[in-house]
Amino acid sequence: MTSWLSGTTISAPxxxxxxxxxxxxxxxxxxxxxxxxxxxVTTKTLSLLPREGYREPIIYEYYPGCFINAVGLANPGAAAFVRDIAPHLPLHNNKPLVASIMGENPDEFVACAKILDPVASAFELNLSCPHVKGAGQSVGSDPEAVKTIIQLMKKTFPKPVIAKLSPNLGDIATSAQLCERAGADGLSLINTVGPGLILDDAGIPILSNEVGGMSGRGILPIGLKAVRDVARVAHIPIIASGGIASPCDVRAYQRAGASFFSVGSALAGKNTQQLISFFQYLAQGIDPSTPLRSPESPDQREGLLTAYTKTTVLRNSPAADDLFVLDLADARPCNPGSFFFLRIPGVGEKPFSPMSHNPHRYLIRAVGPFTKRCQALQTGDEIYLRGPYGNGFPEPPLSRPLVLIAGGTGAAPLIMAAARWQRQVGRMFIGFSKEIQAHFKRELERTVARVRVVVDAPGEVGAILSELAHDMRSEKILYRNCVAFLCGPRRMTGAAVALLLDAVPRSRIFVAREDLMRCGIGLCGSCATEHGLRSCIDGPVFPLEYEQP
Ligand SMILES: Cc1cc2nc3c(=O)[nH]c(=O)nc-3n(C[C@H](O)[C@H](O)[C@H](O)COP(=O)(O)OP(=O)(O)OC[C@H]3O[C@@H](n4cnc5c(N)ncnc54)[C@H](O)[C@@H]3O)c2cc1C
Ligand SMILES: Cc1cc2nc3c(=O)[nH]c(=O)nc-3n(C[C@H](O)[C@H](O)[C@H](O)COP(=O)(O)O)c2cc1C
Structure with missing residues (x-):
């Protein structure tokens, strides 16, 4: 047990x-x-009003373990957070919830904290984000403002207040002393360093915000120096962050004067099970009397998580008004249901599941800026690709037939599944809500085993569901024995699952989700599911147990 800022004890630091x-x-x-x-646990930095943040790319690994990010403090706003966290409270073992907050001035900090007060055990003041105009580091660079914010927070709330400081602003030890004198109960050191800039091979910034904060291994020495310098002059506990990736790093921060350890970038690419073992591994660093054996990290990885490959467009063929098939000169293998990010420099990047990998073929609907730009791509144009990400569908047992049910562009991963397990496909449905071109329909019917392409009539929705219900009545043995894979809009997959459950056990139904994925490496958390998993790294294919509570 470790004693915490409020005088209570916590299970670990x-x-x-x-x-x-x-x-x-x-x-x-x-x-x-x-x-x-x-x-x-510490929240994402929350603001008084919702913030959209920047468009993707938002995170990039430029050397192993070294990251640059500009998420833009995207968050749903304090009130929405309170509403959404309420059903989860109290947290397991009453663990303290530290609300990280931001503001452009002292009143905004206090107004934000007032909303969060009913759920927060403590407040962490973000005085240090290096890439957001008017907040974070810009507020933190004004000593008078910092003093007023802390004094006002302490006067208003009888709770611990932690100041999160930046190493970018001159003498961090003097800033820390100022925070302590103003009444801060703890210091969080350090936030990301910078802002910095990473360019691609054509000299174009990778991040959509162009510049971003640096984190991970590369900033460990900066964090250690900050903690040591501050520990020499301050008398309040320090939460260390910056490049912690091994028990040795924990021990080093402890020796520099930290009491608590905050881990960030080292969690990139780790699914939920891997996070559990990683924290067990890090905890070996806590007891100063135990010699460190420098054990290997449980999930050593090779290569960079976000490395792009440049490729070219082979063909771009229309399939409907807003739907097209994009063939790329890349043949990287992947599992059906896994996905890649496509990036067009200066435009952005977005995730897509290929419908075949040799060559890479994508079925894309033009819905916004990125996909509309993709629709205009021509043979020979360059495009960047990173991946594959995600688990993909499981190998179906040889003894079982496959039923594949797809809606719209959700057809892509299931077309790949149909090709991979061609001999097992018992039935495939592909539903479209709008008319598709006749040649595209013919091609699907010619190339995909036992497929039925169902297009809603004008004014109608979900024609695929009545076809499925009808098929289930006439092919009882197929459905009783099958494994079912689904992908498409959630309303469609939900309704199809409800029908399937009449014949197919839950354990044999798998759904590929297309949650809002912004980084693809599990760091930004935008693709969180209702069950607390991250779709990009724990999925996107989930057994039904995780799909419907
Ligand atoms: C794993 C995965 C695989 C995908 N595969 C394909 C594919 O094969 N073909 C295809 O056309 N699209 C696919 N998508 C969806 C595609 O990534 C988005 O439509 C993309 O955001 C479009 O970018 P845009 O800039 O054109 O539009 P945006 O401006 O990003 O989006 C337009 C609108 O759609 C909303 N939106 C975007 N993505 C999602 C989402 N995942 N969930 C809910 N709302 C969303 C936005 O909030 C916005 O309102 C996939 C998504 C994921 C996560
Ligand atoms: C993707 C990403 C988003 C972050 N968002 C925030 C944030 O909202 N508020 C904040 O105070 N720090 C934020 N940080 C900084 C981290 O909390 C941490 O202080 C920093 O990354 C250094 O630790 P690390 O090297 O272990 O990642 C973010 C860092 C990353 C990589």
């Missing part, structure tokens, strides 16, 4: 850094429950 992994209430609550080493 770790937290996950604000804005990393546990950004959604469901994930935060799940990790608080499943990771005993997390003594307290």
């Amino acid at each position: 770790f937290t996950i850094g604000s804005g990393v992994v546990a950004t959604a209430p469901s994930v935060l609550a799940r990790l608080a429950r499943e990771i005993p080493q997390l003594g307290f």
Whole structure:
């Protein structure tokens, strides 16, 4: 047990850094429950009003373990957070919930904290984000403003207040002393460093915001120096963050003067099970009397998580007014249901599941800026690709027939599944809500085994469901024995699952989700599911147990 800022005790001295992994209430609550080493949990920085943040790319790994990010403090706003976290409270073992907050001035900090007060055990003041105009580091660089914010917070709330400081602003030890004198109960050191810039091979910034904060291994020495310099002059506890990736790093921060340890970028690419073992591994660093054996990290990985490959467009063929098939000169293998990010420099990047990998073929609906730009791509144009990400559908047992049910562009991963397990396909349905071109329909019917392409008549929805219900009545043995894979709009997959459950056991139904994925490496948390998993890294294919509570 470790004593915490409020005088209570906590199970262990770790937290996950604000804005990393546990950004959604469901994930935060799940990790608080499943990771005993997390003594307290920290929210994403929350603001008075919702913030959209920047468009993708938002995170990039430029050397192994070294990241640059500009998420833009995207968050749903304090009131929405309170509403969404409420069903998850109290957290497992009453773990303290630290609300990270931002503001452009002292009143905004206090107004935001007032909304969060009913759910927060403590407040962490973000005085240090390096890439957001008018907040974070810009407020933190004004000593008078910092003093007023802390004094006002302490006067208004009888709760611990932690100041999260930046190493970018001159003398961090002097800033820390100022915070302590103003009444801060703890210091969180350090936020990301910078802003910095990473360019692609054509000299174009990778991040959509162009510049971003640096985190991970590369900033460990900066964090250690900040903690040591501050510990020499301050008398309040320090939460260390910056590049913690091994028990040795934990021990080093401890020796520099930290009491608590906040882990961020090292969690990139780790699914929920891997996070659990990673914190067990890190915890070996806590007891100063235990010699460190420098054990290997449980999930050593090779290569960069976000490395792009440049490729070219082979063909771009229309399939409907807003639907097209994009063939790329890349043949990287992947599992049906896994996905890639496509990037067009200066436009952005978005995730897509290929419908075949040799060559890479995508079925894309033009819905917004990125996909509309893709629709205009021509043979020979360059495009970047990163991936594959995600688990993909499981190999179906040889003894079982496959039933595949797809809606719209959700057809892509299931067309790949139909080709991979061609001999097992018992039935495939592909539903479209709008007319598709006759040649595209013919091609699907010619190339995909036992497929039925169903297009809604004008004014009608879900024609695929009545076809499925009819088929289930006439092919009882097929459905009783099958494994079913689904992908498409959630209303469609939900309704199809409800029908399937009459014949197919839950354990044999798998759904590929297309949640809002912004980084693809499990760091930003935007694709959190209701069950506290991150769809990009724990999925996107989930057994039904995880799909419907
Ligand atoms: C794993 C995965 C696989 C995908 N595969 C395909 C595919 O094969 N073909 C295809 O056309 N699209 C696919 N998508 C969806 C595609 O990534 C989005 O439509 C993309 O955001 C479009 O970018 P845009 O800039 O054109 O539009 P945006 O401006 O990003 O989006 C337009 C509108 O759609 C909303 N939106 C975007 N993505 C989602 C989402 N995942 N969930 C809910 N709302 C969303 C936005 O909030 C916005 O209102 C996939 C998504 C995921 C996560
Ligand atoms: C993707 C990402 C988002 C972040 N968002 C926030 C945030 O909202 N608020 C904040 O105070 N720090 C934020 N940070 C900083 C981290 O909490 C942490 O202080 C920093 O990354 C250093 O730790 P690390 O090297 O272990 O990642 C973010 C970092 C990353 C990588």
